[in-house]
Amino acid sequence: MDDASRIVKDSKDWTWVLERPCPDCGADVRRLGPTDVAAAVRASLPQWTTLLERPAEELRRRPAPATWSPLEYAAHVRDVFGVMHERLRLMLDRQDPPFPDWDQDEAAVEGAYHRQDPAEVAAALDPAARRFAAVLEAVDAEQHARRGLRSNGSEFTVVTLAQYAWHDIAHHLWDVGIDRG
Numbered sequence: 001m002d003d004a005s006r007i008v009k010d011s012k013d014w015t016w017v018l019e020r021p022c023p024d025c026g027a028d029v030r031r032l033g034p035t036d037v038a039a040a041v042r043a044s045l046p047q048w049t050t051l052l053e054r055p056a057e058e059l060r061r062r063p064a065p066a067t068w069s070p071l072e073y074a075a076h077v078r079d080v081f082g083v084m085h086e087r088l089r090l091m092l093d094r095q096d097p098p099f100p101d102w103d104q105d106e107a108a109v110e111g112a113y114h115r116q117d118p119a120e121v122a123a124a125l126d127p128a129a130r131r132f133a134a135v136l137e138a139v140d141a142e143q144h145a146r147r148g149l150r151s152n153g154s155e156f157t158v159v160t161l162a163q164y165a166w167h168d169i170a171h172h173l174w175d176v177g178i179d180r181g
Contacts, residue, residue, distance in 0.1 A: 005178040013154070014164070014167070014168070015154050015164065016137070017029060017163075018030065018160050018163055018164060022167060022170075022171060023167050025167075025170055025171040025173075025174035025175075026172065026174070027166070027167050027170040027171060027174075029088075029163035029164070029166050029167045029170075030094040030163065032162065032163050032166060033144070033157065033159060033162070034136040034137070034144070034158060034162045035136065035137055035139075036132075037128040037133075037165065037166045038060065038132075038133035038136035038137045038162075039080065039133075039161065040166055040169075040170070041081075041129050041132060041133045041166070041176055042129070042130070042133050043168065044129070044169055044173060045125075045126055045129055045130075046075055047173060047178050048074055048077065048122065048126075048129075049122055049123055049126070049175075051070055051176060051178060052071075052074055052118045052119070052121055052122040052125075053076060053118075053122075054070070054118075056071075056117075056118055058070075059071040059074075059118050060115075068108070068113075068175070069114060071113065071114065071116065071118055071121065072108055072113040072114050072123050073172045073175055073176050074118070074122070074125060074159045075111065075113035075116050075121050076107075076108060076113065076172065076177075077102060077107070077125060077168075077169055077172050078121055078124050078125040079104075079107055079111070079126050079128075080104075080165065080169065081125065081129045081131070082126035082128050082131075083102050084132055084161065084165040085131050085132040085135060086100075086129070087099050087148055087156075087161060088135050088136070088139075088158065088161060088162075090131070090136065090148055091146045091156075091158055091161065092135070092139070092143060092146060092158070095146075096147050096149060097148050097149070098148075098149050098150075098151065099148055099149065099150050099151070100159065101150075102126070102150050120175070131180045132165070136162055139158055143158055144157060144158050144159045145157050145158070145159075146153040146158050148161065149160075
C-alpha cells in the first residue's frame with residue numbers, strides 16, 4: 001500500500017479557530033486583519049524555503065504512517081495559498097459567491113504530494129503566497145465584510161477568510177516543527 005493512501009481524512013470543521021486560539025499551534029487569529037495576514041504570509045516564506053532545503057529523503061519521511069511528511073505539508077500549503085487566493089478573488093469580484101469544493105486529502109493523493117520535488121514545491125509556494133498576500137494588501141476597509149460561502153454552509157467574510165487561511169499556514173508550520181517565533 002502506498003503511504004499516500006494511508007492519510008486519515010481530516011473531517012474537522014476548523015472554523016472554530018475564528019473564535020478562540022488554537023490549543024495546538026497557539027495561533028490566535030481573531031485580531032488579525034488582511035494586511036496583518038499578508039505580512040505573516042510573507043514572513044513565513046523563509047521558513048518554508050529553509051524547510052524545503054533539507055534532504056529529500058528527510059522531507060518525505062512521515063513521523064507516523066497516517067501523518068503527513070514535511071514535504072506533503074509544504075505542498076499542501078502551496079495549494080492552500082492558491083485556493084485562498086481564488087476564494088478571496090471570488091469574494092471581491094462577486095456578491096456572496098459559493099466557493100468551489102476542495103478536498104485537501106484528495107488533492108494530496110491525486111497530486112502525489114509525497115513524491116513531489118522539494119525544489120519545485122519551494123519554487124511554486126513562494127509566488128502562490130505572494131499572490132495571495134498582494135490581494136490581501138489591496139483589500140480596502142469597505143471590502144472587509146464581503147462574504148463567501150462554503151458548500152457546508154460556513155460563511156466567511158474577507159477578514160475571516162484571511163484569518164482562517166493564516167491559522168492553516170501557522171498550524172502547518174507547527175506541524176513540521178517550525179517556531180513562528
